[in-house]
Amino acid sequence: MRKAQVEIQFNWIFVLIAGFIILLFFISIVYKQKSSADVNLAADISEDFKAILTGAGLSTRTVNVIQLPDISINFECSANGDSWFGIDQEKTGVKNRLETEAVFAPDTIKGNEMITLALEFDAPFKIMNLLFVTSPGVRYIFVGNGLEDAYNKLPDEMNKERIQLSELANLKDLKNYKVKLVFLESTPALPDAFKNMADNDVSAIHVLQNTVDFYSKKGDYFASEGTVVVSDPILIYGAIFSQDFESCFCNIRKVYKRLGYVAEIYSSREKALQQYFTEHPDSRNCKEYYTGSVNSVKASAEACYENAENCVLPVTQVKNDNSFLKRVSCPMLY
Amino acid sequence: MMETIAILFIFFILVMFGFIFYSRISKESYSAEAEEITALKAVQISEKANFLTDVQCSMDNIPDEDCIDVYKLQAFSQLAAKEDVYYYNIFEFSVINITEIYPFSGRSWKMYDHPLPDYTDLVRVQLPVSLYYPGEDRYLYGVINVGVYR
Numbered sequence A: 001m002r003k004a005q006v007e008i009q010f011n012w013i014f015v016l017i018a019g020f021i022i023l024l025f026f027i028s029i030v031y032k033q034k035s036s037a038d039v040n041l042a043a044d045i046s047e048d049f050k051a052i053l054t055g056a057g058l059s060t061r062t063v064n065v066i067q068l069p070d071i072s073i074n075f076e077c078s079a080n081g082d083s084w085f086g087i088d089q090e091k092t093g094v095k096n097r098l099e100t101e102a103v104f105a106p107d108t109i110k111g112n113e114m115i116t117l118a119l120e121f122d123a124p125f126k127i128m129n130l131l132f133v134t135s136p137g138v139r140y141i142f143v144g145n146g147l148e149d150a151y152n153k154l155p156d157e158m159n160k161e162r163i164q165l166s167e168l169a170n171l172k173d174l175k176n177y178k179v180k181l182v183f184l185e186s187t188p189a190l191p192d193a194f195k196n197m198a199d200n201d202v203s204a205i206h207v208l209q210n211t212v213d214f215y216s217k218k219g220d221y222f223a224s225e226g227t228v229v230v231s232d233p234i235l236i237y238g239a240i241f242s243q244d245f246e247s248c249f250c251n252i253r254k255v256y257k258r259l260g261y262v263a264e265i266y267s268s269r270e271k272a273l274q275q276y277f278t279e280h281p282d283s284r285n286c287k288e289y290y291t292g293s294v295n296s297v298k299a300s301a302e303a304c305y306e307n308a309e310n311c312v313l314p315v316t317q318v319k320n321d322n323s324f325l326k327r328v329s330c331p332m333l334y
Numbered sequence B: 001m002m003e004t005i006a007i008l009f010i011f012f013i014l015v016m017f018g019f020i021f022y023s024r025i026s027k028e029s030y031s032a033e034a035e036e037i038t039a040l041k042a043v044q045i046s047e048k049a050n051f052l053t054d055v056q057c058s059m060d061n062i063p064d065e066d067c068i069d070v071y072k073l074q075a076f077s078q079l080a081a082k083e084d085v086y087y088y089n090i091f092e093f094s095v096i097n098i099t100e101i102y103p104f105s106g107r108s109w110k111m112y113d114h115p116l117p118d119y120t121d122l123v124r125v126q127l128p129v130s131l132y133y134p135g136e137d138r139y140l141y142g143v144i145n146v147g148v149y150r
Helices: A002-058 A148-153 A165-170 A234-241 A245-279 A293-306 A315-327 B002-051 B070-082 B084-091
Strands: A062-067 A073-077 A083-087 A095-097 A113-122 A126-134 A138-143 A159-163 A178-183 A202-207 A211-218 A221-229 B056-059 B062-069 B094-102 B108-113 B122-133 B138-149
Touching: A002 A083, A002 A095, A002 B002, A073 A245, A083 A245, A113 A234, A126 A234, A126 A245, A148 A234, A159 A165, A202 A234, A211 A234, A211 A245, A221 A234, A221 A245, A234 A245, A245 A293, A245 B070, A293 A315, B002 B084, B002 B094, B002 B122, B002 B138, B062 B070, B062 B138, B070 B084, B070 B108, B070 B122, B094 B122
Parallel strands: A138 A159, A138 A178, A178 A202, B062 B122
Antiparallel strands: A062 A113, A073 A083, A083 A095, A113 A126, A202 A211, A211 A221, B056 B062, B094 B108, B094 B138, B122 B138
16 A cells, blocks of 8 residues: 555656656747747848848839838948848847948848938949938938938938037937937037937937048047048938948948949950950041040049048049040940 | 556657658758749849949940940959959859850850859849940840859
């Protein structure tokens, strides 16, 4: 009898232990499947997003508003050239490299909409499309007068506003997850409304004639980060949309690298045209008009890539040569 | 006690069969998805090749769609071979050939080629295109052949 009672108790203990092990086994499977499903979903969205980026980049001067599921999209372009976008990157680790695409964006896109704007960068021939990405959750505040044209060309779907310097102190925190201040007439000053926001979520730029100064929030003031030379007005948009100086500078270097390659192709094309008209002279005397001006753009592009802080592109001569060729009915440079 | 152990043993064998079945189904579904991704990639690469600024025709900086400038193409072929790493980021493991088909001259240009080591398949896409000779100011018919290695 006693032996039977002890046996029953041991049986129950055994059942409890076995049941616990089985439950633990299935719970661990569920967790592993969940994290695997998250990674799969992120990878699928990442592939679709890359296709969206490709499509948005092909059609210039267009605004696209893309509906998003409840995810965050991360963008990174750092000084060492590491450039990628990720879907819920911290949770899933899924990221896609952006080695050649210039995508100016905040470091995180949150919310259920994403706005993309594609603009062409010319020097003076088309080099590439620049993609500007943002979200309605990012607040853009233009302080002062100036840049009316650029401001009006920004998508209406963006959360943008224009104020005067005297109204800066009256700004209220509208609980946006990021705020970008664009100062047009004065050095950036941090409004009290944003002092409690995280340093990474508030930044400012000061737009001057040919340069843009970047500022990052350090506690309750703005600290200077760096200066970007604006060799083309389009690059001002890059400064507006970028998270910070580092990402803007990194993307601009990609543009100059691409400029170097495209200029090399146009330079070879110019030489091929000169050779053709040397071998097939006609009454237009075209061979005299190909002077190698495109080659100077190529040389400048290489210099700009090495030292983007001091960049000058000699596009005027190429434009003039092109116009002249058009007038004399010779094949144009571009 | 022995009965319980026997039941548990059979239970775990059944669970194991379930997992084997599930993993086989998953493997099939991943293969199908991989094929779909490769086909999508082939279309993406052909679109990129077709719209690539480096070779696209233009007149006073106005691009001419579905047109490739032959002088630019010749320069690009040499540049892509030299800057293979850069253009790999655009075209990945693929081969892009442009062939002149009318009037037929047999002329063909290898625009880009970066084979995948030990590839097993080549997913192909063809797109018609105009070929422009700027010296002669003449347009001919051609085809872009894009093959993505798998």
